[in-house]
Amino acid sequence: FPALAVWLAGCANSETVLCPSAAVLRDTAALTVFRAGAPLDPSGEAFTAAIAGVKTSCHYNKGAGDIPTDMSFTVRAVRAPSPDRADFKVPYYLAITQGDRVLSKRNFTLNIEFGPGSAAATQDVSLDTTTISLEEGHPATDYQMLVGFQLSDADRAYNQKRGRYTP
DSSP, rough: OOOOOEEEBOOOOOTTTGSOOEEEEGGSEEEEOOOTTTOOOGEEEEEEEEEEEEEEEEETTTTTEEEEEEEEEEEEEEEEOSOEEEEEEEEEEEEEEETTTTEEEEEEEEEEEEOOOOOOEEEEEEEEEEEEETTTOOGGGGGEEEEEEOOOOHHHHHHHHHTTTOO
């Protein structure tokens, strides 16, 4: 992750200063999927999805070398109204970082379902507990959990281009 431009979300634990932080990596917070053979502009979009509402909590035990951390977020997808039902598989990731170092990364797939006539779909995602192993001399606050869509270079370029036209 060359630039860690992020939208920060706070830790939802009474020991907030002791939890790793969580965020959506800005460059991967949105995904646009195009209809087959359609132009790569707004007229060809099948749907657009965005990640928001990242929340974490941790189970900190003073002096422990591991921090079990839970993460959840919401994905909201929109499309042009259609009488048809549609299902889309969307790749996303969870990365654990410390400063500029990526310590681990796991990939997942989310199924987004639009009902007949529906122009929007919202899905709450709760990830299984992730245990972060603290390196000696590094408190939990030195670590960050990043989530985002797994994008191609073309996807990221489209997001940047689209951002100029989005209010």
